[in-house]
Every structure is written in structure tokens, then in C-alpha cells.
Amino acid sequence: MIISRDQLDEVYGKRHLSYSSLKYALGDMTLWDMYMKGQLKKESDALYFGSLYDEILFDRKNAMDKYVVIDEERILEEVGAKARNNKKYVDRINAIKASMKPGQVLVNPSDWKQANEMIDRLYDCGLVDLRFGGDYQVEFNVELNGVPVKGFLDCLNTDSIVDSKTTKSIKSFRYSVYDFGYDIQAWIYTSVFGMSRFYWVAQEKAYPYLPADIKASDEVLFSGEMRADAAIQNIHKFLNDEHSRNNPKKYYEVFTV
Numbered sequence: 001m002i003i004s005r006d007q008l009d010e011v012y013g014k015r016h017l018s019y020s021s022l023k024y025a026l027g028d029m030t031l032w033d034m035y036m037k038g039q040l041k042k043e044s045d046a047l048y049f050g051s052l053y054d055e056i057l058f059d060r061k062n063a064m065d066k067y068v069v070i071d072e073e074r075i076l077e078e079v080g081a082k083a084r085n086n087k088k089y090v091d092r093i094n095a096i097k098a099s100m101k102p103g104q105v106l107v108n109p110s111d112w113k114q115a116n117e118m119i120d121r122l123y124d125c126g127l128v129d130l131r132f133g134g135d136y137q138v139e140f141n142v143e144l145n146g147v148p149v150k151g152f153l154d155c156l157n158t159d160s161i162v163d164s165k166t167t168k169s170i171k172s173f174r175y176s177v178y179d180f181g182y183d184i185q186a187w188i189y190t191s192v193f194g195m196s197r198f199y200w201v202a203q204e205k206a207y208p209y210l211p212a213d214i215k216a217s218d219e220v221l222f223s224g225e226m227r228a229d230a231a232i233q234n235i236h237k238f239l240n241d242e243h244s245r246n247n248p249k250k251y252y253e254v255f256t257v
Contacts, residue, residue, distance in 0.1 A: 008036075008148070015148060023181030053119070079092055122203065140153070145191075151188065161195050162201060166205050190221060
């Protein structure tokens with residue numbers, strides 16, 4: 001099943017697919033269409049914290065330069081305000097933003113403290129030394145079985161790939177692998193780099209931040225391959241069906257159970 005860069009570029013102005021796009025293509029193609037058009041880009045608290053956590057873990061020096069820690073409660077108290085929509089508070093925050101360098105991001109002290117405490121535990125239990133010994137934030141943009149895919153992986157070791165995840169529960173992470181398409185991600189990464197070993201270093205976001213070293217089984221990688229193939233078939237069909245492509249909300253699935 002071939003999906004060309006030119007075809008994607010013509011319809012969406014993009015020349016590649018990603019793990020996330022394949023994940024969306026397993027469901028309602030209206031959502032996939034919206035994702036490809038950039039209409040689903042929402043900054044959630046989970047995404048924000050995950051980015052903060054990863055940057056401190058993999059590039060602490062850059063994180064120190066990028067994030068500006070502000071104490072919102074202290075600022076409210078200093079300006080004599082009770083709500084964040086108060087003009088004095090808004091003016092103070094805008095003044096801080098105006099003084100920031102391009103690319104810098106505001107972060108509250110509780111998130112900064114939590115992310116650092118979580119990473120400290122990863123060091124204390126030895127998982128950083130055990131799993132994160134290679135190159136960080138490795139980018140790829142290749143043809144995989146006739147499909148252009150692009151992404152970033154957290155850590156590329158000589159004999160394995162490692163991805164960091166924060167989670168509500170280590171016990172339920174096995175379900176998150178399928179719910180969030182992590183199996184697809186694992187299959188793409190191992191296939192692109194010719195690896196057979198893939199690990200997640202997962203960590204609970206609630207104190208005391210239980211960490212776990214989780215290996216992707218052959219069954220998980222096979223699931224990722226099968227589900228990626230199903231997603232690619234859905235995308236191929238959608239792109240080549242002018243009626244569905246021009247009217248994505250009229251798309252519906254057909255199957256027998």
C-alpha cells in the first residue's frame with residue numbers, strides 16, 4: 001500500500017505521516033482529516049507537562065534556558081488580586097512575557113518541582129543509567145514500506161530504543177499501550193531503525209512517582225504492525241475516495257461481526 005508524499009502535500013500541505021496520524025486513522029476519519037489540517041492542536045495539561053518532563057530529562061541545560069518559573073499565587077498576593085483575570089495580575093504577567101526571550105515558556109513552580117522530583121527518582125532507582133545511554137531526541141523522515149513517516153524518538157541506544165512516558169497508573173499502562181497507540185509507535189521506531197528491542201520507561205505522576213521498566217513484547221510489536229497497516233489502508237482509501245475526502249463527515253465504517 002503506497003501513499004506518496006506528493007499526494008499528502010497536495011491535499012494537506014504535509015509530506016509525511018506520523019505515529020499520531022496513524023493512531024487517528026484507526027477511528028473516525030473525520031478526526032484524522034482534522035488532525036492533518038492542524039485543527040486538533042490543543043495544548044492540554046498532559047501534553048504540556050509531558051514536554052516539560054522530557055526536556056528536563058533529556059536536555060536539562062536547554063530546559064533551564066527555555067522555562068521561566070513564575071509563582072502565580074505569589075504574584076496574585078503582591079498585586080492584591082484574587083483572580084487571574086484581574087487587570088493588575090494580567091499586566092504583571094504580560095510584563096514578564098514581554099521580558100522573555102523568543103521561545104521561552106512560562107511554567108508554574110509546582111509543575112517544575114514535580115517534574116524534577118520525578119526525574120530524581122529515575123536517577124535514584126537506576127533507570128536513567130540503565131536505559132538512557134544513547135542519543136536523545138533522534139529525528140527520522142523516511143519511507144517505510146512505501147509510506148512516508150516522520151517522528152522523533154526519545155533515546156536511540158546501540159541495541160534498543162527507549163521512550164519515556166508519564167502515566168496515571170503503572171498497573172494500567174498495559175492498556176494505555178493500545179488505547180493511545182503506543183504499539184504503533186513502537187513498531188514504527190523499531191522498523192525504521194532495524195531494532196528488535198523497545199522499552200518504555202514509564203512513571204506515575206502521583207507521589208511517590210513509581211517508575212517502571214517495560215519491554216515491548218513480540219505480541220505488542222506485531223499488534224503495532226497490524227494496526228499501522230489497518231490505519232494505512234484507511235488513509236489510502238480515504239485519500240483516493242474523492243467523495244469521502246471532500247465530505248469527511250459523511251464517512252462511516254462498514255464491517256461484519
